[in-house]
Amino acid sequence: MKKIPGYFFQGLLLIAPVGITVYILWATLSWLDELLQLEYPGLGLLIIVSGITLLGFLSSTLLVKPIFNITERLLNTVPLVKLVYSSLKDLFAAFVGDKKTFDKVVKITLNNEAKVSKIGFVTQNELAKLGLGGLIAVYVPHSYNFSGDMFLVPAELVEPLNISPADAMKMVVSGGIALTDNGKKV
Secondary structure (H helix, E strand, C coil), X not given: CCHHHHHHHHHHHHHHHHHHHHHHHHHHHHHHHHHCCCCCCCHHHHHHHHHHHHHXXXXXXXXXXXXXHHHHHHHCCCHHHHHHHHHHHHHHHHHHCCCCCCCCEXXXXXXXXXXXXXXXXXXXXXXXXXXXXXXXXXXXXXXXXXXXXXXXXXXXXXXXXXXCXXXXXXXXXXXXXXXXXXXXXX
């Protein structure tokens, strides 16, 4: 009789992540369909993914590229819009652009005596232009959150790690729970 609560929690552990994921996907698809006033479930997602892909294709053609460049220049001239636009563009480019910047995973030492370290991503190898020679910019994401801190770290306290950026991000964002080794949970 004492094992029944254990079985319940084991079942909850199995079904809750699947159920919540399915619910979030269903709610997102329903919201998109409602937003676009569509009758068929999932059609909103298909339209949005197709539209984004089409825009990506069009932005690379010689005919439409100047229009995108003019629009981008315009967005970069308005003070508050420039801050938001350029920050979001840089963030997206760090993950999916041609110039991925989160490709160097490192461990930074925060406290030598206590041996406290954090995992981060090198975003700038050289900060001499800012008068900060010998320092490296390292982005350290927060666990269970989509935010982080940027630390300026002396080069001698930065140690490269042999881990893929995707696995490192997954590990940090999950609070260390999703530590993987060749796709298997350790």
